[in-house]
Amino acid sequence: MLVLDSVSKVFPTGAFGRSGVTAVRDVSFAVRPGEVVSLIGESGSGKSTIGRMVLRLSSVTSGRITFDGADIAGLTRSRQLKEYHRRVQGVFQDPFSSYNPIFPADRVLDVVRRGFFPDVGAAAWRERVDEALEVVRLDPGQVRGRYPHQLSGGQLQRLLVARALLLDIRLLVADEIISMLDASTRIDVLNLLADLRARGLGVLFVTHDLALGNYVSDTTVILRRGRVVEMGATATVYADPAHPYTRRLLASVPRLDQRWADLPLDAADTRPCPYHARHPHGGPALLALAEDHHVGCFAEGDAPCQGADGPPA
Template identity: 55%
Template sequence: MSELLRVEHLTKIFTSGLIGGYEIRAVDDVSFEVKPGEIVSLVGESGSGKTTVGKLILRLLTPTSGRILFEGEDITTFSKKRLKSDYYRKVQAVFQDPFASFNPLHIVDSAFYMVFDSYFPELDREEREELIDSALRDVGLNPSEVRGKYPHQLSGGQLQRILIARALLLRPKLLIADEAVSMLDASTRVDVLNLLGEFRDKYGTSVIFITHDLALGYYISDSTIIMYRGTIVEMGDTEKVFHNPLHPYTKMLLESVPDLNVKWEFRKITPEKEESAVYAIEGCRYAPRCSKAKEICFKVRPELIEVEKNHWVACHLYR
């Protein structure tokens, strides 16, 4: 088995409203895999479904259909007890808002104590303190400067590093980083990204890096998955996706990145249909915004095809 994680035909449907509401297929027939030691970026704008995919893999949401295979086992069949005792020892997460991840009434050390109580109850106090200090140093923090502090006494960058230290305390095989650097300043973002890369190299930890920022995804990832309105439109080796984009949506995203050497010209935004109509389109959901859309694009959903080795696109232009 070459992959650590395999997602097969994953679908999540939400219903808007109580009476007469419409269905939103937030994740629609998504399939991909993550190999051991690989960093995969899920990239897309708000509403693309990338965060929902992360929550489904973490079992914070229950899939409507599809399978999530981790080390060959379908974790959608796991009980809550097995998720906590087995799965969450191997799969950890770091979320967008570091301040929301801590109890403001407790010192930040308590985040580590919860991990020990759940997974290492046999360790005595001295062993726990040594492990906390070691984990903090691993993420570039001086234990004496952050321990015993409350969340409001620390910066967002310090808190995010503490969360990474806590997650990596378990030496997980997979780390899901959901917009984990979006609230940090530019210099701190690079430091945190480098940390993720270092832990991948040191411990073989795989990472699913969820972001709306193309530059960050390009900087950190081996493979990139481009999502739009719950579907995968393009995926493959990061270098190929960024330097030879195939899908019109991927091209539009890359063209939207500001170039410091060119004077800006504001791009005219093509208005979308209302949200319920976009999700109800039978064909390509990007068709209403696509200048190259044909009649078939509105009627038939394109399948992912491998145009070149390790580079897939879902677009009728490449049939």
């Protein structure tokens, strides 16, 4: 369905854009129908930039993003983009920023009707809205006519998911959609994503929280400074992490049975880099350790790697 092939993004900087900052470097992965793919990494790793490129909110510097085989960069006409956004939608971190406080919250649903379904009658549209609200576990009577300050963050976030469902979307980009919600509400939104996956919806789940990614995703993509350092089936990546950065991320997750200060967060990884053991002179961007597990070079950033003869540089 969605395929990223060697995608990079460079933001111009300096006078007249003569310099640039590379936010995403040679990223490749796919999202299939009924699959949740988690993009995981620290702040600045390129997660949200990838989500924005998928939504066509930011352009691709090099590489290709295709949806059903069509390069989305070639969607230049407003009608083509409108059709694309009928099938691909995003929900973002702060639900309150998506609402105008002087209008009822459900006005965001009426905007969909005016933009995509102007010929649908009021009664038919109300019935369709009620169905979408029930799918995201909202009582229409409790959210219709309410203002954003009268609803919780979880209700507002689910209302945005309902807005996306009104378009019969096939892919949802969920960018840190639960980071501003309390713990009890987070589970409700995560279970909603699981329900949507069961309905055949593909989800690109952007998060910095490994526990949440483990709970909801089928495939995990670990990003480090804009590059994919490890990728594979979530159970495999979490049970047997190959890259030192993935190991450090997992070691940083707080545990109930051990003090955080006692964890060896900065322990040196002395294993040789498997990438250079098989490709000493370069090769593919990721090395296949197994059919559902890939890993990148152990080098940090742009530092040279010591290859198969020693620990990462």
